[in-house]
Amino acid sequence: MERKSIDGKERRTPSGAAVIRPDLTEALFRALFEEWADVGYAAISLERVAARAGAGKAAIYRRWPGKLQFASDAIERVGVDLGEFSDHGSLEADIIAYLAKTRRALRHPLVRRIVPDLAAERARSGDLAAALDRVAAARRALGEALLDRAVARGEISAGIDRELALDFIPSPLYWRMIVRGRPAGRADIARHAAALVAALKAC
Template identity: 70%
Template sequence: MERKSTDQKSRRKPSGAAVIRSDLTRSLHRALFEEWAEYGYAGISLERVAARAGAGKAAIYRRWPSKREFAAGAVHAAGISLSDFSDHGSLEADIGAFLTANRRAFRHPLIRRVLPDLLAERLCAGELTSVVDQIAEVRRENGERLLDRAVQRRELSASIDRELALDLIPSPLYWRMIIRGRPISRAELDRQVTALVAALRVC
């Protein structure tokens, strides 16, 4: 009987070998962004990323088949494409929440350095083009819902130029914080909200 029990134990597969640890995945994402911020996407070394995360390179390839898929997963997981598009009761409150979420993201030192490089990959038709396009598509769809709510509340005209509106909403904040590299106070953010609401009503 004891031999049978021993044989059964010997036939069991190691339980930890195929387990994808979420804490290590987060560490790999963080290490990737640190590497990306320092060297740019083109200069990323997966060996260095793994070392930063205290892991082996195999830990990366168990999760993602390529550097592109690794980067795409990290971008989505980190929420670079994420903003607050939820319903806050009014157009002014919705835009305020959206800009506040973006301001918080743009203040992060890694995002400030990675985001321009990510967009440069898009402009150069690099391998992350489809990733950026997917992010942009999701943001536009969520932005459409924000505008739909404002139209339903009669805060905006149903004939609003939606392409212009969706281009306009994030632009002043991005220009201020990412292009010019300058901070923005809460009072200045509130003034942007007021200006954007006024502009959207004549779009």
Template identity: 60%
Template sequence: MERKSIGVSKKRKPSGAAVIRPDLTDKLFRALFEEWARTGYVGISLERVAACAGIGKAAIYRRWASKREFASDAIASIEIAMLDPTDHGSLKADARAFLQATRTVLRHPLVRRIIADLVAERLRSGELATVLDRAAMARRQFGHGLLDRAINRHELHENLDRELALDLLFSPLYMRMIIQGKNVTRAELDRQVIAIDAGIKACCFSA
């Protein structure tokens, strides 16, 4: 009897909650982003997201306990896409690679609308504070690695104001593309890289 029970469990597993398909998760993220950009966070309908992905709503709740957790993982998937830990040989080259990857992500119209709504929703209700904090933490942890490499190359002094340096790394691009809603050309990106490189190297605490 015990063996029979185990056998039934194994046969039912493919249609059960334990099977999480990565390709379906990606499809759900895309559907969520489309809905989010269209309605704003407060207007998101998980029923419509599921329908857009061509699945049942239950597939969402097998993966996430709430809309906030769903949104958090979706945003994290974007952060992971832009964070390349490759050592490019110099602070300036590392900064350029990071900004180029970030620029690619921020050029997507859905992403730009979602990020603006994400910040606004945090100010309205605070529900998405943990989502923004998690994304910012991932970006800053990546930045710490970038700064550590520059210190090991003797490009930066250990007496570095890391928080200011990390603010400088991302803020100019964010200001131009999200706050001002402008595109950034490659030439403009190169000028940002030069300014950021110089700014970070000036971020030492006074003796």
């Protein structure tokens, strides 16, 4: 908004608030994950995060009230996000697509270092539990859709133990890549998918 001063010149009315730049927000998210991977959640310094992003700490506090809210937002926005995937025609093909998306996330070097710390931090304090639960619920919803399609095709029983099935699907890949630190190629995903189909039929 413009207004005239007593000298007749146009002057801009101060907005009273700093502009939130999306590019800086993304830089802060990247810096947070880099710091997290280096030192773990408990030792994260918001000053160091801001410095990594080329900003001052005030840039963080303009967006989030503290570290917990910042980290929770980061987990939900740029954490392990599988997105949506369509019907691939069979349970095995759907599982392969699901695992391929999971593998792409777990192959990221920062993700491989942060995911174990997330589990440890949840056990230590539970501060991040709400954010982790929301992410897990969104991912399990994709698994539910996968199971619904398989039931509709007659590939698995409608009475399948869904909780057990949803735990089964990502577990072998997580164990291989995160716990054992081993790579997972397309052949590994295909073997996992075939084994998972057999297991789901027994649930």
